[in-house]
Amino acid sequence: MEGAIDTITINTKYIMSTITLSVLLFLCFSLSMCSSSKEENMEPLSAAQQADTSDVPPMPTPPIPIAPGTAQITATIVSTEETESGMHCVLKIEKVHKYGSSTPPLPSGTEIKALIAAQLVENDDTEQPMIAAENTVEITLRHMGMAKMAGTDSPDWQVSSIKR
16 A cells, blocks of 8 residues: 555656646746747837837927916906006906916806906007907906905905006
8 A cells, every 4th residue: 555655655756747847838838939029119219210200299288377366267247446556357267278276167158246457457558448348358357355454445356467
């Protein structure tokens, strides 16, 4: 019986070594195939191939962000009132083009009060003024937030730039 057990042990060792050898050969063959396919793909591009970028779409230009607390809008000037600090006006929001971060919402159709600085008022054309009731203009607004002086009657919004 002892001879049979020795024969089984030898056969088991033979089978295990054959399986191990087969697995190792398979792995070596697989790795050699991977390296040969990499070498084929590593051929340098010709000058014509490098210059041909017709099938590559151009990179999109990301939009330029605007400052926090600001908004770019199209608005109609409803009314104006001159003050010593500039001009107070009521604006009807027609369309919001961009918001900066932390900017309060400005729904279309709403009216807001804004201050147009004296410098912008002075630069307005006297023959065809931009800053006049019923004119529709493109404006960059800045929300005054905490910068608004306490106890004053100044509006929450200030016009940073204005154009037709």
